[in-house]
């Protein structure tokens with residue numbers, strides 16, 4: 001197989017090839033590194049490329065395969081979003097604050113993947129501290145959409161989604177606080193899964209909003225999402241929100257189809273102002289589910305329009321607390337030209353954080369301050385409970401919710417940078433799942449104006465098997481997976 005063809009493979013395809021001796025992990029890793037060399041000057045999906053480490057891990061994976069001790073991820077080249085700690089590998093959160101931060105330990109999810117023999121090819125660009133929907137808030141450089149490099153890849157996991165779409169890695173891990181796995185997956189035409197809150201350990205994930213953050217896979221297809229979820233799901237006492245229950249084998253959930261599956265389509269997810277091409281693609285996708293035997297019904301979730309307001313009180317509030325640790329003393333950037341301790345603290349935060357991060361800290365500190373706490377934070381918590389209850393009630397009558405992932409296809413670089421509210425509106429359809437803690441997946445669900453559209457499916461708490469089964473049935477019945485971004489290599 002040629003290097004470009006190797007780089008294009010999904011995990012389950014590569015695993016078969018590696019097992020049969022048709023290729024080695026070193027060859028696969030080299031093919032992916034060549035692909036990074038050929039396209040990443042245009043995509044900019046990587047903050048750091050870990051070439052040496054990757055080849056070393058690939059050699060170890062080949063030894064493991066030779067000894068008959070390989071799993072489905074052994075030898076598979078991956079990228080990790082750069083807000084997950086990697087021992088000895090710079091972890092920046094795409095912030096000046098952590099530009100030179102080299103962790104002394106691995107995030108639990110990274111460790112589990114290493115233990116399975118996955119190969120780290122690098123760290124993925126993101127909106128600074130995962131705050132944003134376009135990856136333009138990275139303090140270093142914006143990532144570009146492989147389908148059209150004048151456009152954004154979405155965010156905040158824009159690096160991981162673009163890297164998977166451009167074959168610069170076989171799979172990636174992202175984090176999703178309000179949509180940051182699903183929205184970039186949708187805009188880049190790949191699969192992104194936000195698991196149930198607490199299913200994947202966040203030990204070593206740099207915290208943004210702790211009651212919402214969750215790690216999940218970004219992959220080329222649904223089978224790969226199940227394979228990666230198998231590796232990273234499971235109890236971890238080092239994350240106090242971790243669910244203490246052993247997860248099933250998610251690959252067994254893929255088969256079975258959707259005959260009889262009750263699919264609810266909430267009318268609140270088809271709003272004025274969403275792109276007609278997106279609405280059409282998603283309605284067609286839901287029609288396909290129906291043709292496959294799903295029982296589709298219209299439902300109403302009247303609380304959903306409040307999700308965005310709730311999110312933009314709670315997430316900044318939690319961020320303002322989580323980011324208080326960046327004081328220039330313990331780690332990270334430290335201003336040196338200060339006249340006093342307070343001056344040092346101020347200058348460190350002034351120069352270390354970018355504008356969006358400062359905006360969130362100010363919003364959060366305000367919502368939590370004496371006199372405003374009840375009116376904002378407490379009220380948002382109450383509405384959060386109502387949103388969760390409304391979804392719980394809906395799932396008594398249906399098995400999955402089908403909706404768009406994002407109201408638009410990938411937009412142009414710069415188009416929304418001057419208007420935070422327009423930027424925030426990207427996540428209206430993804431935030432409810434974080435607020436309720438339920439799993440949700442975005443899969444390629446059609447095209448509009450030559451760009452990918454995401455179909456979002458949501459399921460109740462720990463409903464990943466149902467979600468994966470429905471997503472897999474849809475994927476198998478359609479051709480979207482075969483469509484590739486028109487990104488021509490250099491030279």
Ligand code: GLN
Pocket residue numbers: 130131132133155156175176177178179180181208315427
């Ligand atoms: N775009 C949302 C925000 O800016 C969600 C980000 C995320 O999920 N990390 O906060």
